[in-house]
Amino acid sequence: MPQNGRNILLLALMLLLACASIVSRAHAEEVTSTGIAPYDPGREAVAREKALHDARRNAVEATSGGIIDASTTVRNNMLVSDNILSRAAGYVSEYTVLSERKSNGLYEVTIRANVLVDSMRDDANTIRRLVALQQTPHVIIKIASETPAENRTQARRAASLLADKLKKSGLTVVDKPLTGTELELNLALEQASTPATVLGVQMMVNEISLVTDIVRPSDGRTLASSTETVKVNGLNKLQALEKGTKECVQKTWKRLARALSRSWEEEMESARTLYVTVLGLDSKANAETLAGAFRSSVPNVETAALQSMQEGEARFTLRYKGQPRFFTDEISMRYFRNRYGEFAVTSVRDNVITLTRQ
Known part of the structure; x- marks a missing residue:
């Protein structure tokens, strides 16, 4: 190969190595950190491993400032940070022990570690999303099959009213599964009408019942139930159903919001x-x-x-x-x-x- 050709090849290899070095530095940050652990005589090996674990965790903590999100609450940022530190071993690609010593019942290790900052940042975004998901109940409202056909239109209106109130209380109401973690709120609307005579006047006493079940979709288990019943006088059954439905929703929605929040929290932690x-x-x-x-x-x-x-x-x-x-x-x-x-x-x-x- 001509001299010029060899020089060009050599230059290309040098540029490739330089680019590789830049990419490596972009993905890993070098940090010096110290870890300590108490030790008992004869158990130095165990103490050393704990001190190394502490040093790796401290190295990750030293580079974790970039995962803080200004748009996230202080509490949630702390949760994200704690979750990142609990996974610290996965963010240290390699480390070198610089020094180690035993003093006053403590084993101390100082290391130089390469921390994978990009990996940490990616996982922080995932953890932030999961933390937000765990804190906010997600609900799908469905019309129960036992709702009579003549009541289904009004039942859908009840579902819409209920969805608006639950959303205003901080819950997330969706039309279909998005995360695979949603609870189902099954809604049944029933009406029983009985003729009555009051002070010589013929009328109809309409008993409207709104029955709601909080259900875990994966196995169909009912986690909580609620029934609200009101009575509406009037010969027009449709108008009575509409009025009674609104009253039922108004009376029950706060109780339902609390029950959904409790069920959600239990599901997240069970x-x-x-x-x-x-x-x-x-x-x-x-x-x-x-x-x-x-x-x-x-x-x-x-x-x-x-x-x-x-x-x-x-x-x-x-x-x-x-x-x-x-x-x-x-x-x-x-x-x-x-x-x-x-x-x-x-x-x-x-x-x-x-x-x-x-």
Whole structure:
């Protein structure tokens, strides 16, 4: 190759390396941090690991200022920050121990760590969305099947009135599932009319009942119920139904808003069993490692056990505190992918989840 050609090739390689270095620095920030942990004689190895964990967490905390969102409340920013720090190990790509010492019952380690700031920022946005979702009940209002056909038009009007009032109270009302976490509010409107004579005057006593059930869609379980009944006198049954419906909505909506908020909070925090199938694992050892990753790295996983492994298909049972959707969001976050690889969410149906190793 001519000299000029070699020089051009050399220059191109140098530029490529320089660009790679710039990209690397853009994605990782170098931080020096110190961690400490108490130790007992003979248990220095355990103390050292705890001190290293503390140092990595402190390195992540030192670079976490960029995840603060000015449009988010102080409380929610603190929640996001705490959630990021609880996942700190997933944001340190590598570290070097600079010094370590024991003094006055403490083990101290100083490290130089590369913190994946972009990963942290991406996950902060996901966590911010999940925090907001957990705090705001999401509801779908449906007309119950037992509502008589002649009452359905008025029942839809009742649903619209109720939706407006629930929205004003801070709840989110949607027409169809958007997040997979919504509660259903099933609404039935009933009318019973009885002829009566009052002071010699013929009239009709109309008893209007608005029955609402808060239902978990995944299994159809009723979480709370409410019935409001009013009486309206009048010969015009349609006018009586309209008036009685408005009175029922007015009397019941605040109680319903409180019940929905309580049910939502319980659903967000309740523990449930998840049945997770992971395709594409090449060994039982890798499946056992993944079970350990679920237990140690994913917040709110209380237990995780490998049930079977056959032909690359691993089946796990997990005890998880939260919605199935939140678990799939967790394993899609960068902190988990950085440590354990990519997993595509193939399907989520109730508490049954299928993932595929990429």
